[in-house]
Amino acid sequence: xxxxxxxxxxxxxGKPACVHLRSKAMYVTGDLEPTDQDEVSGHSCWCNRxxxxxxxxxxxxxxxxxxxxxxxxRATR
Numbered sequence: 579x580x581x582x583x584x585x586x587x588x589x590x591x592g593k594p595a596c597v598h599l600r601s602k603a604m605y606v607t608g609d610l611e612p613t614d615q616d617e618v619s620g621h622s623c624w625c626n627r628x629x630x631x632x633x634x635x636x637x638x639x640x641x642x643x644x645x646x647x648x649x650x651x652r653a654t655r
Contacts, residue, residue, distance in 0.1 A: 596644040597652045598626040598633075625650075 602622040623640050625633045627650070633639050634650040645651065 593645040594654055595641060596625075596648070596650070597654045598650070599639065599641065599644040600624050600626050601641065 600623065623644075624631055625639045625644075627634055628639075631639050633644070633648070635648055637643065637648065646653070
């Protein structure tokens with residue numbers, strides 16, 4: 579069976595990200611809202627408040643999960 583890549587994350591990435599979300603791609607491309615599918619689904623994210631891959635609410639930090647609805651979420655300015 580051949581390897582197939584799935585990008586279901588793109589639907590969630592359309593929502594505004596938390597202002598505290600950081601990623602390596604953000605510093606390389608300068609885009610808070612990446613358009614490349616590999617950047618959206620990348621696993622090199624961290625929270626600027628905790629400086630870790632776990633947010634203040636003890637949940638995983640990812641582009642698809644750091645959206646409105648989390649207690650620690652802050653809208654981008």
